[in-house]
Amino acid sequence: MDDFLIYSGYIILLFNLFLYLFSFSRKGKVNIFFISYLAFLVLVQFSMEVMFHMGKNNLFFTNVYFIGQMVVLGLFYYSILKSESQKKFVLWSLSLALLVLIIQYIFDHTQFLKFNLLEITITSLLVVIFGLLHFYNMLTDKKEYYYFTIGVVFYLLTSTVLFLVGNLTIGLTEELKLMSWRLNAFFIIIYYLIILLEWKVSFMPKKKININ
Amino acid sequence: MTASPVYEKEIVAIILYTSCFFMIVAVFLIVFFYFSRKKIIQKEVEKKDLEIQYQREQIHAVIATQEEERRRIAQDLHDDISSKLNIVSLNSHLLTSPNLTEAETKEITDNIIGLTTKALENSRKIAHNLLPPVFEKFGLNAAIEELCEEFESSKSVKIYYKNEIDFDDNEIDRHLHVFRILQELMNNSLRHGKSSEIWITFKKSEGVNICNYEDNGIGFDSKNEANQKGLGMKNIDSRISFLNGTIEINSEINNGIAIVFTF
Known part of the structure:
Protein backbone atom coordinates (compact mmCIF):
# COMPACT_ATOMS: atom_id res chain seq x y z
CA MET A 1 0.00 0.00 0.00
CA ASP A 2 2.70 2.48 1.01
CA ASP A 3 4.90 1.53 -1.88
CA PHE A 4 1.98 1.83 -4.24
CA LEU A 5 1.24 5.39 -3.06
CA ILE A 6 4.86 6.46 -3.23
CA TYR A 7 5.69 4.88 -6.57
CA SER A 8 2.53 6.04 -8.30
CA GLY A 9 3.54 9.52 -7.13
CA TYR A 10 6.93 9.03 -8.79
CA ILE A 11 5.37 7.79 -11.99
CA ILE A 12 2.97 10.74 -12.27
CA LEU A 13 5.83 13.12 -11.56
CA LEU A 14 8.02 11.58 -14.25
CA PHE A 15 5.11 11.60 -16.64
CA ASN A 16 4.54 15.30 -15.89
CA LEU A 17 8.19 16.13 -16.48
CA PHE A 18 8.11 14.26 -19.76
CA LEU A 19 4.92 16.02 -20.92
CA TYR A 20 6.15 19.48 -20.01
CA LEU A 21 9.53 18.84 -21.61
CA PHE A 22 7.70 17.71 -24.72
CA SER A 23 5.63 20.91 -24.80
CA PHE A 24 8.71 22.97 -24.04
CA SER A 25 10.71 21.51 -26.90
CA ARG A 26 7.78 21.81 -29.28
CA LYS A 27 6.64 25.34 -28.64
CA GLY A 28 8.96 26.68 -25.94
CA LYS A 29 5.91 28.13 -24.24
CA VAL A 30 6.43 26.48 -20.87
CA ASN A 31 8.22 28.58 -18.32
CA ILE A 32 11.83 27.44 -17.90
CA PHE A 33 11.62 27.70 -14.11
CA PHE A 34 8.57 25.50 -14.11
CA ILE A 35 10.47 22.78 -15.94
CA SER A 36 13.37 23.31 -13.54
CA TYR A 37 10.98 22.83 -10.64
CA LEU A 38 9.73 19.54 -12.00
CA ALA A 39 13.28 18.39 -12.74
CA PHE A 40 14.30 19.43 -9.25
CA LEU A 41 11.45 17.41 -7.73
CA VAL A 42 12.48 14.36 -9.74
CA LEU A 43 16.09 14.80 -8.67
CA VAL A 44 15.22 15.12 -4.97
CA GLN A 45 12.86 12.17 -4.98
CA PHE A 46 15.29 10.03 -6.90
CA SER A 47 18.20 10.87 -4.61
CA MET A 48 16.12 10.23 -1.52
CA GLU A 49 15.05 6.89 -2.89
CA VAL A 50 18.64 5.94 -3.70
CA MET A 51 19.88 7.00 -0.26
CA PHE A 52 17.07 5.02 1.33
CA HIS A 53 18.04 1.89 -0.54
CA MET A 54 21.67 2.40 0.39
CA GLY A 55 20.52 2.46 4.01
CA LYS A 56 21.64 6.00 4.69
CA ASN A 57 19.80 8.81 6.44
CA ASN A 58 18.15 10.87 3.74
CA LEU A 59 16.41 13.30 6.06
CA PHE A 60 18.67 16.24 5.18
CA PHE A 61 17.26 16.06 1.66
CA THR A 62 13.97 17.44 2.95
CA ASN A 63 15.90 20.61 3.84
CA VAL A 64 17.37 20.72 0.36
CA TYR A 65 13.89 20.14 -0.97
CA PHE A 66 12.30 23.00 0.96
CA ILE A 67 14.99 25.55 0.19
CA GLY A 68 15.25 24.49 -3.44
CA GLN A 69 11.48 24.57 -3.84
CA MET A 70 11.28 28.07 -2.44
CA VAL A 71 14.08 29.36 -4.66
CA VAL A 72 12.88 27.73 -7.89
CA LEU A 73 9.21 28.55 -7.37
CA GLY A 74 10.17 32.05 -6.22
CA LEU A 75 12.03 32.56 -9.50
CA PHE A 76 9.13 31.01 -11.36
CA TYR A 77 6.65 33.48 -9.88
CA TYR A 78 9.19 36.26 -10.29
CA SER A 79 9.21 35.56 -14.02
CA ILE A 80 5.42 35.46 -14.44
CA LEU A 81 4.38 38.28 -12.10
CA LYS A 82 3.60 41.47 -13.97
CA SER A 83 4.12 44.53 -11.84
CA GLU A 84 7.54 45.78 -10.80
CA SER A 85 6.64 46.14 -7.12
CA GLN A 86 5.54 42.50 -6.96
CA LYS A 87 8.75 41.36 -8.63
CA LYS A 88 10.75 43.40 -6.17
CA PHE A 89 8.79 41.95 -3.29
CA VAL A 90 9.52 38.39 -4.45
CA LEU A 91 13.24 39.06 -4.87
CA TRP A 92 13.60 40.79 -1.52
CA SER A 93 11.62 38.24 0.45
CA LEU A 94 13.55 35.42 -1.22
CA SER A 95 16.89 36.97 -0.36
CA LEU A 96 15.80 37.77 3.16
CA ALA A 97 14.57 34.22 3.75
CA LEU A 98 17.81 32.76 2.41
CA LEU A 99 19.81 35.12 4.59
CA VAL A 100 17.84 34.12 7.69
CA LEU A 101 18.29 30.42 6.91
CA ILE A 102 22.04 30.80 6.25
CA ILE A 103 22.47 32.62 9.55
CA GLN A 104 20.49 29.88 11.30
CA TYR A 105 22.66 27.15 9.78
CA ILE A 106 25.85 28.98 10.70
CA PHE A 107 24.81 29.05 14.33
CA ASP A 108 23.21 25.62 14.51
CA HIS A 109 24.14 23.21 11.75
CA THR A 110 22.62 20.21 13.52
CA GLN A 111 19.32 21.55 12.17
CA PHE A 112 20.36 20.28 8.79
CA LEU A 113 19.93 16.68 9.87
CA LYS A 114 16.34 16.93 11.06
CA PHE A 115 13.12 18.71 10.17
CA ASN A 116 14.06 22.36 10.45
CA LEU A 117 10.86 24.01 11.65
CA LEU A 118 11.87 27.60 10.92
CA GLU A 119 12.92 26.65 7.42
CA ILE A 120 9.74 24.69 6.68
CA THR A 121 7.57 27.56 7.91
CA ILE A 122 9.40 30.31 6.06
CA THR A 123 9.79 28.50 2.74
CA SER A 124 6.21 27.24 2.59
CA LEU A 125 4.84 30.60 3.67
CA LEU A 126 6.71 32.44 0.97
CA VAL A 127 5.60 30.09 -1.77
CA VAL A 128 1.97 30.33 -0.61
CA ILE A 129 2.24 34.12 -0.56
CA PHE A 130 3.73 34.19 -4.07
CA GLY A 131 0.85 31.98 -5.17
CA LEU A 132 -1.65 34.41 -3.62
CA LEU A 133 0.04 37.30 -5.44
CA HIS A 134 -0.36 35.43 -8.67
CA PHE A 135 -4.01 34.70 -7.86
CA TYR A 136 -4.54 38.39 -7.29
CA ASN A 137 -3.14 39.18 -10.74
CA MET A 138 -5.26 36.49 -12.33
CA LEU A 139 -8.49 38.04 -11.02
CA THR A 140 -8.76 40.20 -14.08
CA ASP A 141 -6.08 38.92 -16.46
CA LYS A 142 -6.16 35.69 -18.32
CA LYS A 143 -5.48 32.55 -16.35
CA GLU A 144 -1.91 31.35 -16.48
CA TYR A 145 -0.65 28.41 -14.39
CA TYR A 146 -3.99 28.71 -12.61
CA TYR A 147 -4.39 25.06 -11.64
CA PHE A 148 -0.74 24.73 -10.71
CA THR A 149 -1.04 27.64 -8.30
CA ILE A 150 -4.14 26.09 -6.78
CA GLY A 151 -2.15 22.87 -6.41
CA VAL A 152 0.82 24.60 -4.79
CA VAL A 153 -1.29 26.47 -2.28
CA PHE A 154 -3.33 23.38 -1.50
CA TYR A 155 -0.37 21.04 -1.13
CA LEU A 156 1.81 23.41 0.86
CA LEU A 157 -0.96 24.26 3.31
CA THR A 158 -1.56 20.59 4.04
CA SER A 159 1.96 19.22 3.86
CA THR A 160 3.55 21.96 5.92
CA VAL A 161 1.75 20.79 9.05
CA LEU A 162 2.75 17.20 8.30
CA PHE A 163 6.39 18.22 7.96
CA LEU A 164 6.23 20.43 11.04
CA VAL A 165 5.22 17.48 13.21
CA GLY A 166 7.85 15.37 11.42
CA ASN A 167 10.35 15.45 14.28
CA LEU A 168 7.68 14.14 16.63
CA THR A 169 6.86 11.16 14.47
CA ILE A 170 10.41 9.87 14.77
CA GLY A 171 9.71 8.96 18.36
CA LEU A 172 6.43 7.22 17.61
CA THR A 173 5.88 3.50 17.03
CA GLU A 174 6.20 2.08 13.50
CA GLU A 175 2.45 1.92 12.95
CA LEU A 176 1.67 5.55 13.80
CA LYS A 177 4.91 6.88 12.43
CA LEU A 178 3.98 6.08 8.87
CA MET A 179 0.47 7.43 9.23
CA SER A 180 1.36 11.07 8.49
CA TRP A 181 3.71 10.09 5.67
CA ARG A 182 1.05 7.98 4.05
CA LEU A 183 -1.19 11.03 4.16
CA ASN A 184 1.59 13.12 2.64
CA ALA A 185 2.15 10.61 -0.15
CA PHE A 186 -1.56 10.79 -0.91
CA PHE A 187 -1.50 14.60 -1.06
CA ILE A 188 1.56 14.47 -3.29
CA ILE A 189 -0.33 12.32 -5.75
CA ILE A 190 -3.17 14.84 -5.82
CA TYR A 191 -0.66 17.66 -6.25
CA TYR A 192 1.05 15.93 -9.18
CA LEU A 193 -2.33 15.16 -10.72
CA ILE A 194 -3.18 18.86 -10.56
CA ILE A 195 0.08 19.62 -12.36
CA LEU A 196 -1.00 17.07 -14.95
CA LEU A 197 -4.35 18.85 -15.24
CA GLU A 198 -2.51 22.13 -15.76
CA TRP A 199 -0.68 20.59 -18.70
CA LYS A 200 -3.92 19.26 -20.15
CA VAL A 201 -5.65 22.62 -19.89
CA SER A 202 -2.81 24.90 -20.91
CA PHE A 203 -0.37 22.99 -23.04
CA MET A 204 -2.04 20.00 -24.62
CA PRO A 205 -1.86 20.36 -28.40
CA LYS A 206 -5.27 21.65 -29.45
CA LYS A 207 -5.49 20.12 -32.91
CA LYS A 208 -5.92 16.44 -32.34
CA ILE A 209 -6.27 13.89 -35.07
CA ASN A 210 -9.08 11.56 -34.20
CA ILE A 211 -7.99 7.98 -34.48
CA ASN A 212 -11.10 5.87 -34.54
CA MET B 1 4.39 9.59 33.46
CA LEU B 131 -41.89 57.43 -44.28
CA PRO B 132 -42.89 55.42 -47.31
CA PRO B 133 -46.68 54.91 -47.28
CA VAL B 134 -46.15 51.40 -48.61
CA PHE B 135 -44.43 50.54 -45.38
CA GLU B 136 -47.41 51.47 -43.25
CA LYS B 137 -49.93 49.92 -45.59
CA PHE B 138 -48.24 46.72 -46.68
CA GLY B 139 -45.42 46.13 -44.22
CA LEU B 140 -41.70 45.66 -44.31
CA ASN B 141 -41.46 43.22 -47.18
CA ALA B 142 -43.31 45.47 -49.62
CA ALA B 143 -41.41 48.51 -48.41
CA ILE B 144 -38.07 46.87 -49.07
CA GLU B 145 -39.22 45.71 -52.48
CA GLU B 146 -40.18 49.26 -53.29
CA LEU B 147 -36.90 50.54 -51.91
CA CYS B 148 -35.02 48.12 -54.15
CA GLU B 149 -37.03 49.24 -57.16
CA GLU B 150 -36.32 52.86 -56.40
CA PHE B 151 -32.61 52.20 -56.11
CA GLU B 152 -32.57 50.13 -59.27
CA SER B 153 -34.52 52.63 -61.32
CA SER B 154 -32.63 55.74 -60.39
CA LYS B 155 -29.14 54.40 -59.92
CA SER B 156 -27.02 51.90 -61.78
CA VAL B 157 -27.25 49.06 -59.31
CA LYS B 158 -28.69 45.56 -59.34
CA ILE B 159 -30.30 44.34 -56.12
CA TYR B 160 -31.03 40.69 -55.37
CA TYR B 161 -33.63 40.56 -52.62
CA LYS B 162 -34.87 37.33 -51.09
CA ASN B 163 -37.19 36.98 -48.11
CA GLU B 164 -38.12 33.77 -46.32
CA ILE B 165 -39.79 35.39 -43.32
CA ASP B 166 -43.46 36.17 -42.94
CA PHE B 167 -43.26 39.45 -41.05
CA ASP B 168 -45.80 40.06 -38.32
CA ASP B 169 -47.61 43.36 -38.84
CA ASN B 170 -47.87 43.90 -35.09
CA GLU B 171 -44.12 44.44 -34.95
CA ILE B 172 -44.15 47.34 -37.35
CA ASP B 173 -42.20 49.54 -34.94
CA ARG B 174 -39.36 47.06 -34.92
CA HIS B 175 -39.59 46.64 -38.68
CA LEU B 176 -39.13 50.36 -39.17
CA HIS B 177 -35.67 50.02 -37.59
CA VAL B 178 -34.82 47.16 -39.94
CA PHE B 179 -36.02 49.26 -42.85
CA ARG B 180 -33.92 52.22 -41.78
CA ILE B 181 -30.86 50.03 -41.31
CA LEU B 182 -31.21 48.66 -44.82
CA GLN B 183 -31.79 52.13 -46.19
CA GLU B 184 -28.63 53.35 -44.53
CA LEU B 185 -26.63 50.33 -45.70
CA MET B 186 -27.81 50.70 -49.27
CA ASN B 187 -27.08 54.40 -49.25
CA ASN B 188 -23.61 53.67 -47.95
CA SER B 189 -23.03 50.94 -50.52
CA LEU B 190 -23.80 53.37 -53.30
CA ARG B 191 -22.35 56.55 -51.95
CA HIS B 192 -19.14 55.23 -50.40
CA GLY B 193 -18.86 51.72 -51.77
CA LYS B 194 -19.65 52.45 -55.43
CA SER B 195 -21.29 49.02 -55.56
CA SER B 196 -23.01 47.70 -58.65
CA GLU B 197 -24.62 44.67 -57.03
CA ILE B 198 -26.28 44.19 -53.65
CA TRP B 199 -27.64 41.02 -52.08
CA ILE B 200 -30.23 41.09 -49.28
CA THR B 201 -31.67 37.95 -47.70
CA PHE B 202 -33.96 37.43 -44.76
CA LYS B 203 -33.94 34.09 -43.00
CA LYS B 204 -35.36 32.68 -39.81
CA SER B 205 -33.21 30.29 -37.83
CA GLU B 206 -34.16 28.87 -34.44
CA GLY B 207 -36.67 31.63 -33.83
CA VAL B 208 -34.22 34.41 -34.64
CA ASN B 209 -34.64 36.63 -37.67
CA ILE B 210 -31.40 36.98 -39.58
CA CYS B 211 -30.61 39.44 -42.30
CA ASN B 212 -27.67 38.97 -44.63
CA TYR B 213 -26.45 41.99 -46.51
CA GLU B 214 -23.64 41.92 -49.05
CA ASP B 215 -22.33 44.20 -51.74
CA ASN B 216 -19.48 44.20 -54.24
CA GLY B 217 -18.25 47.70 -53.54
CA ILE B 218 -14.80 48.92 -52.56
CA GLY B 219 -15.36 47.94 -48.92
CA PHE B 220 -13.23 49.10 -46.03
CA ASP B 221 -10.86 47.67 -43.49
CA SER B 222 -13.23 46.32 -40.85
CA LYS B 223 -10.34 45.75 -38.44
CA ASN B 224 -9.73 49.47 -38.36
CA GLU B 225 -11.69 50.94 -35.45
CA ALA B 226 -12.00 54.36 -37.05
CA ASN B 227 -14.15 52.92 -39.84
CA GLN B 228 -16.81 51.79 -37.42
CA LYS B 229 -17.30 55.10 -35.70
CA GLY B 230 -19.11 56.99 -38.44
CA LEU B 231 -22.45 58.54 -37.75
CA GLY B 232 -24.29 56.08 -39.98
CA MET B 233 -22.66 53.10 -38.32
CA LYS B 234 -23.41 54.46 -34.86
CA ASN B 235 -26.99 54.90 -35.91
CA ILE B 236 -27.17 51.32 -37.11
CA ASP B 237 -25.59 50.22 -33.84
CA SER B 238 -28.18 51.97 -31.74
CA ARG B 239 -31.01 50.62 -33.88
CA ILE B 240 -29.62 47.11 -33.45
CA SER B 241 -29.50 47.62 -29.70
CA PHE B 242 -33.13 48.80 -29.82
CA LEU B 243 -33.94 45.52 -31.53
CA ASN B 244 -31.94 43.52 -28.96
CA GLY B 245 -30.06 42.06 -31.89
CA THR B 246 -26.48 41.49 -32.85
CA ILE B 247 -24.50 42.72 -35.80
CA GLU B 248 -21.36 41.46 -37.44
CA ILE B 249 -19.56 43.44 -40.08
CA ASN B 250 -16.92 41.91 -42.29
CA SER B 251 -15.16 43.81 -44.97
CA GLU B 252 -11.88 44.03 -46.76
CA ILE B 253 -10.67 46.75 -49.05
CA ASN B 254 -11.78 46.00 -52.63
CA ASN B 255 -13.78 43.01 -51.47
CA GLY B 256 -17.15 44.52 -50.69
CA ILE B 257 -18.83 44.18 -47.34
CA ALA B 258 -20.77 41.40 -45.68
CA ILE B 259 -23.07 42.25 -42.81
CA VAL B 260 -25.16 39.86 -40.76
CA PHE B 261 -27.57 41.18 -38.20
CA THR B 262 -30.27 39.58 -36.11
CA PHE B 263 -33.46 41.12 -34.80
Missing part, protein backbone atom coordinates in the same frame (compact mmCIF):
# COMPACT_ATOMS: atom_id res chain seq x y z
CA THR B 2 6.65 12.51 32.58
CA ALA B 3 7.79 13.41 29.11
CA SER B 4 11.42 14.23 28.59
CA PRO B 5 12.20 17.95 28.48
CA VAL B 6 13.61 17.70 24.97
CA TYR B 7 10.41 16.16 23.74
CA GLU B 8 8.35 18.81 25.46
CA LYS B 9 10.43 21.56 23.94
CA GLU B 10 9.94 19.99 20.56
CA ILE B 11 6.16 19.92 20.98
CA VAL B 12 6.02 23.53 22.06
CA ALA B 13 8.19 24.55 19.11
CA ILE B 14 5.95 22.66 16.71
CA ILE B 15 2.82 24.25 18.12
CA LEU B 16 4.41 27.67 17.92
CA TYR B 17 5.58 27.28 14.35
CA THR B 18 2.30 25.76 13.22
CA SER B 19 0.22 28.53 14.73
CA CYS B 20 2.64 31.13 13.38
CA PHE B 21 2.39 29.60 9.94
CA PHE B 22 -1.39 29.62 9.92
CA MET B 23 -1.59 33.06 11.45
CA ILE B 24 0.56 34.59 8.76
CA VAL B 25 -1.26 32.68 6.04
CA ALA B 26 -4.56 33.90 7.48
CA VAL B 27 -3.32 37.50 7.52
CA PHE B 28 -2.22 37.23 3.92
CA LEU B 29 -5.51 35.64 2.95
CA ILE B 30 -7.41 38.51 4.51
CA VAL B 31 -5.19 41.04 2.76
CA PHE B 32 -5.67 39.07 -0.44
CA PHE B 33 -9.46 39.20 -0.11
CA TYR B 34 -9.39 42.88 0.71
CA PHE B 35 -7.36 43.79 -2.36
CA SER B 36 -9.27 41.38 -4.57
CA ARG B 37 -12.55 43.00 -3.66
CA LYS B 38 -11.08 46.40 -4.37
CA LYS B 39 -9.75 45.26 -7.71
CA ILE B 40 -13.03 43.66 -8.74
CA ILE B 41 -15.03 46.73 -7.76
CA GLN B 42 -12.61 48.91 -9.67
CA LYS B 43 -13.04 46.73 -12.75
CA GLU B 44 -16.78 46.92 -12.38
CA VAL B 45 -16.64 50.70 -12.22
CA GLU B 46 -14.47 50.80 -15.32
CA LYS B 47 -16.95 48.61 -17.14
CA LYS B 48 -19.85 50.81 -16.11
CA ASP B 49 -17.92 53.90 -17.22
CA LEU B 50 -17.38 52.33 -20.61
CA GLU B 51 -21.05 51.53 -20.85
CA ILE B 52 -21.99 55.07 -19.95
CA GLN B 53 -19.56 56.42 -22.48
CA TYR B 54 -21.01 54.15 -25.12
CA GLN B 55 -24.52 55.29 -24.29
CA ARG B 56 -23.40 58.88 -24.42
CA GLU B 57 -21.96 58.31 -27.86
CA GLN B 58 -25.21 56.74 -28.97
CA ILE B 59 -27.24 59.68 -27.70
CA HIS B 60 -24.83 62.00 -29.41
CA ALA B 61 -25.29 60.08 -32.64
CA VAL B 62 -29.05 60.19 -32.29
CA ILE B 63 -29.06 63.96 -31.76
CA ALA B 64 -26.62 64.54 -34.60
CA THR B 65 -28.72 62.45 -36.96
CA GLN B 66 -31.82 64.27 -35.89
CA GLU B 67 -30.19 67.59 -36.68
CA GLU B 68 -29.00 66.34 -40.03
CA GLU B 69 -32.46 65.10 -40.90
CA ARG B 70 -33.95 68.44 -39.93
CA ARG B 71 -31.46 70.23 -42.11
CA ARG B 72 -32.29 67.93 -45.00
CA ILE B 73 -36.03 68.40 -44.59
CA ALA B 74 -35.59 72.15 -44.28
CA GLN B 75 -33.55 72.18 -47.44
CA ASP B 76 -36.08 70.04 -49.29
CA LEU B 77 -38.93 72.27 -48.17
CA HIS B 78 -37.02 75.38 -49.11
CA ASP B 79 -35.79 74.18 -52.47
CA ASP B 80 -38.79 72.26 -53.70
CA ILE B 81 -41.79 73.89 -52.10
CA SER B 82 -41.10 77.35 -50.74
CA SER B 83 -39.46 78.52 -53.94
CA LYS B 84 -42.39 77.31 -56.00
CA LEU B 85 -44.99 78.75 -53.65
CA ASN B 86 -43.09 82.05 -53.83
CA ILE B 87 -43.57 82.19 -57.56
CA VAL B 88 -47.19 81.16 -57.12
CA SER B 89 -47.64 84.07 -54.74
CA LEU B 90 -45.96 86.46 -57.19
CA ASN B 91 -48.17 85.24 -60.00
CA SER B 92 -51.27 85.63 -57.87
CA HIS B 93 -50.30 89.23 -57.22
CA LEU B 94 -49.93 89.73 -60.95
CA LEU B 95 -53.49 88.51 -61.39
CA THR B 96 -54.75 91.35 -59.24
CA SER B 97 -53.09 93.99 -61.42
CA PRO B 98 -55.59 95.87 -63.65
CA ASN B 99 -55.87 95.78 -67.46
CA LEU B 100 -54.85 92.20 -68.03
CA THR B 101 -55.64 90.69 -71.38
CA GLU B 102 -57.39 87.34 -71.60
CA ALA B 103 -54.22 85.69 -72.88
CA GLU B 104 -52.12 87.09 -70.05
CA THR B 105 -54.58 85.92 -67.42
CA LYS B 106 -54.60 82.46 -68.94
CA GLU B 107 -50.81 82.30 -68.99
CA ILE B 108 -50.58 83.35 -65.38
CA THR B 109 -53.23 80.88 -64.20
CA ASP B 110 -51.57 78.09 -66.19
CA ASN B 111 -48.33 79.00 -64.52
CA ILE B 112 -49.96 78.92 -61.10
CA ILE B 113 -51.63 75.59 -61.77
CA GLY B 114 -48.37 74.06 -63.03
CA LEU B 115 -46.38 75.31 -60.08
CA THR B 116 -48.91 74.17 -57.47
CA THR B 117 -49.05 70.75 -59.08
CA LYS B 118 -45.26 70.53 -58.87
CA ALA B 119 -45.23 71.75 -55.28
CA LEU B 120 -47.85 69.16 -54.40
CA GLU B 121 -45.87 66.44 -56.08
CA ASN B 122 -42.73 67.53 -54.30
CA SER B 123 -44.40 67.63 -50.91
CA ARG B 124 -45.69 64.11 -51.55
CA LYS B 125 -42.17 63.02 -52.45
CA ILE B 126 -40.73 64.54 -49.29
CA ALA B 127 -43.38 62.86 -47.16
CA HIS B 128 -42.69 59.61 -48.96
CA ASN B 129 -39.00 59.92 -48.24
CA LEU B 130 -39.69 60.48 -44.58
